[in-house]
Amino acid sequence: MFQCAFSSSVLQPHSTSCLFKHLFYHSATPASQKQPEPIYSKKTEIQRQTVRAHSVKLFIFSALQVARQLLLQQQQQQQVSGLKSPKRNDKQPALQVPVSVAMMTPQVITPQQMQQILQQQVLSPQQLQVLLQQQQALMLQQQQLQEFYKKQQEQLQLQLLQQQHAGKQPKEQQQVATQQLAFQQQLLQMQQLQQQHLLSLQRQGLLTIQPGQPALPLQPLAQGMIPTELQQLWKEVTSAHSAEETAGSNHSSLDLTTTCVSSSAPSKTSLIMNPHASTNGQLSVHTPKRESLSHEEHPHSHPLYGHGVCKWPGCEAVCEDFQSFLKHLNSEHALDDRSTAQCRVQMQVVQQLELQLAKDKERLQAMMTHLHVKSTEPKAAPQPLNLVSSVTLSKSASEASPQSLPHTPTTPTAPITPVTQGPSVITTTSMHTVGPIRRRYSDKYNVPISSADIAQNQEFYKNAEVRPPFTYASLIRQAILESPEKQLTLNEIYNWFTRMFAYFRRNAATWKNAVRHNLSLHKCFVRVENVKGAVWTVDEVEFQKRRPQKISGNPSLIKNMQSSHAYCTPLNAALQASMAENSIPLYTTASMGNPTLGNLASAIREELNGAMEHTNSNESDSSPGRSPMQAVHPVHVKEEPLDPEEAEGPLSLVTTANHSPDFDHDRDYEDEPVNEDME
DNA sequence: GTGCCGCTAAACAGAC
DNA sequence: GGTCTGTTTAGCGGCA
Numbered sequence: 129m130f131q132c133a134f135s136s137s138v139l140q141p142h143s144t145s146c147l148f149k150h151l152f153y154h155s156a157t158p159a160s161q162k163q164p165e166p167i168y169s170k171k172t173e174i175q176r177q178t179v180r181a182h183s184v185k186l187f188i189f190s191a192l193q194v195a196r197q198l199l200l201q202q203q204q205q206q207q208v209s210g211l212k213s214p215k216r217n218d219k220q221p222a223l224q225v226p227v228s229v230a231m232m233t234p235q236v237i238t239p240q241q242m243q244q245i246l247q248q249q250v251l252s253p254q255q256l257q258v259l260l261q262q263q264q265a266l267m268l269q270q271q272q273l274q275e276f277y278k279k280q281q282e283q284l285q286l287q288l289l290q291q292q293h294a295g296k297q298p299k300e301q302q303q304v305a306t307q308q309l310a311f312q313q314q315l316l317q318m319q320q321l322q323q324q325h326l327l328s329l330q331r332q333g334l335l336t337i338q339p340g341q342p343a344l345p346l347q348p349l350a351q352g353m354i355p356t357e358l359q360q361l362w363k364e365v366t367s368a369h370s371a372e373e374t375a376g377s378n379h380s381s382l383d384l385t386t387t388c389v390s391s392s393a394p395s396k397t398s399l400i401m402n403p404h405a406s407t408n409g410q411l412s413v414h415t416p417k418r419e420s421l422s423h424e425e426h427p428h429s430h431p432l433y434g435h436g437v438c439k440w441p442g443c444e445a446v447c448e449d450f451q452s453f454l455k456h457l458n459s460e461h462a463l464d465d466r467s468t469a470q471c472r473v474q475m476q477v478v479q480q481l482e483l484q485l486a487k488d489k490e491r492l493q494a495m496m497t498h499l500h501v502k503s504t505e506p507k508a509a510p511q512p513l514n515l516v517s518s519v520t521l522s523k524s525a526s527e528a529s530p531q532s533l534p535h536t537p538t539t540p541t542a543p544i545t546p547v548t549q550g551p552s553v554i555t556t557t558s559m560h561t562v563g564p565i566r567r568r569y570s571d572k573y574n575v576p577i578s579s580a581d582i583a584q585n586q587e588f589y590k591n592a593e594v595r596p597p598f599t600y601a602s603l604i605r606q607a608i609l610e611s612p613e614k615q616l617t618l619n620e621i622y623n624w625f626t627r628m629f630a631y632f633r634r635n636a637a638t639w640k641n642a643v644r645h646n647l648s649l650h651k652c653f654v655r656v657e658n659v660k661g662a663v664w665t666v667d668e669v670e671f672q673k674r675r676p677q678k679i680s681g682n683p684s685l686i687k688n689m690q691s692s693h694a695y696c697t698p699l700n701a702a703l704q705a706s707m708a709e710n711s712i713p714l715y716t717t718a719s720m721g722n723p724t725l726g727n728l729a730s731a732i733r734e735e736l737n738g739a740m741e742h743t744n745s746n747e748s749d750s751s752p753g754r755s756p757m758q759a760v761h762p763v764h765v766k767e768e769p770l771d772p773e774e775a776e777g778p779l780s781l782v783t784t785a786n787h788s789p790d791f792d793h794d795r796d797y798e799d800e801p802v803n804e805d806m807e
Numbered sequence: 808g809t810g811c812c813g814c815t816a817a818a819c820a821g822a823c
Numbered sequence: 824g825g826t827c828t829g830t831t832t833a834g835c836g837g838c839a
Contacts, residue, residue: 599812599813599814600813600814601813618827618829619827619828637816641815641817642813642816645815645816645831646813646814647829647830648829648830648831649830649831661828
């Protein structure tokens with residue numbers, strides 16, 4: 129009767145439940161588990177999980193197909209056996225079905241959508257079960273409702289025929305109209321409830337709709353509903369829209385929602401669901417209130433009108449003036465099914481965008497919280513790079529952000545990132561590999577930071593209160609080298625710090641003291657009396673002399689660097705996955721000038737490249753073949769400039785980097801006047 | 808254990 | 824007198 133769709137399966141379950149069990153067996157026991165593997169590794173584990181996820185997806189998809197088949201068969205059997213509504217008139221089997229019924233497909237969620245769900249999320253068996261049950265219930269209820277609607281249509285047609293023969297019967301006509309209104313109201317309720325259902329799916333992460341894509345046809349949701357529930361639902365759906373209009377003083381011409389919320393239920397339904405009875409003149413009863421307000425405040429300004437074109441979604445009709453636009457709006461976009469549907473689509477688009485925004489905000493908050501919360505955690509194992517941890521361990525840092533973000537306890541078992549974020553997020557595991565190292569690797573490895581390092585991560589450091597993993601000396605040098613004349617006053621150095629790093633917008637006394645201390649302490653910084661006072665320059669010879677031999681023959685450091693690359697890689701992957709998940713094509717790869725974490729990771733890689741080169745050049749037994757960096761990223765060999773002229777190498781990077789299209793925004797920022805109000 | 812290094816804090820002096 | 828700038832010293836922690 130049934131045949132398993134799995135290619136490797138030869139089982140032919142005889143019943144639905146048996147097939148479900150069989151399918152679940154596929155999902156629960158992937159092939160990789162059935163065949164013992166001689167070598168266990170992370171890679172095989174990932175493959176195993178992938179196979180399992182794929183099996184689960186196949187399982188639920190197959191199960192849904194089977195459920196649909198069953199329901200269709202039941203429907204056919206009902207039609208054959210005459211199990212129909214007793215009031216149903218079977219004389220007219222092929223009745224004209226209006227558009228709203230055409231939307232009532234038995235599939236509450238289309239296969240494409242289901243596939244979309246399955247491709248995006250790995251569902252737990254409980255979720256699968258709930259989804260299946262919901263799907264079945266919805267389909268059954270929709271069938272019942274569809275039959276009911278057909279019955280109503282038939283009755284209406286019959287009565288109309290009778291009226292044609294026997295003359296008008298106002299009472300009956302009114303009754304029929306009332307019934308149809310009630311039914312249409314129910315249809316509306318179904319649509320709204322289905323929207324809510326889909327929204328809840330989205331919130332649960334089970335369904336993702338691309339912004340701007342009306343991926344969800346307006347399929348009504350046939351579920352038993354309570355009027356109060358419906359009202360609450362309607363308010364919930366419309367409140368965001370109304371609030372948006374209010375907040376942005378952006379008065380939409382579609383006052384459907386507002387009217388509905390503020391009106392009583394009967395008027396609402398009559399207004400919405402009887403568009404032909406209530407013409408646009410009725411719209412002018414409600415809408416003009418707001419439109420007139422809007423037009424009084426902003427004459428001839430309308431959210432749906434701009435540049436002589438109607439901005440109604442999918443319209444773009446040319447309207448020479450505002451009056452013609454209004455005329456066009458009232459004529460072409462009257463309150464009918466099409467406009468209502470378009471309005472709902474737009475609402476969904478807006479809601480989806482809001483969801484996306486909220487999601488990204490939550491993600492940002494989690495990231496920021498995570499970066500700050502580490503100070504409350506016990507010191508972790510040896511950590512490769514002092515990327516973010518130094519901020520948490522230094523005393524000033526803890527003082528720097530006393531208010532700070534909520535110190536949500538973060539443990540590896542309780543990631544902050546939402547569950548619905550998808551498979552690839554910056555997990556606490558990957559982030560926790562960063563730990564307390566006070567040394568700034570740039571100095572420690574005697575690899576001067578290049579402006580590219582800072583420029584690539586400029587956006588990150590500008591916005592995140594993360595201590596840059598560079599020594600004061602390196603930063604001061606960088607600030608001076610970035611200046612046109614390669615010299616800066618102390619105040620200009622201060623400004624560079626605050627401009628480039630959000631971290632240095634706090635505790636000015638502390639780090640300014642440190643800057644002065646470093647300027648005085650290190651011989652590489654030369655004070656030059658100038659016309660406008662004293663300026664500081666960099667003596668590259670002295671700077672390169674500082675600790676010329678470092679990290680040579682340090683296996684632990686090499687280990688750290690390797691593990692640090694292990695940190696970089698998931699960071700990049702997570703970023704890319706996050707971007708891809710959010711459908712941000714511009715940042716699909718970290719190598720495309722991503723100004724944030726991707727470049728941060730790449731900059732770290734570059735630093736580590738330099739360090740590794742240094743290490744490999746000084747130590748022969750450092751097992752370069754084991755270096756993951758060399759395996760993944762081609763090492764660009766760059767000799768450490770010993771000649772002061774060659775030492776200007778990073779300086780040339782300044783020019784090239786800043787003139788690269790990728791860093792145009794950096795240039796803009798540098799051109800900005802110094803913001804003294806930062807502190 | 809020792810020395811080096813980086814960071815922080817503080818004291819002090821001179822200039823504005 | 825207050826602020827800014829520059830110098831110096833001391834202490835601490837991390838690391839080799």
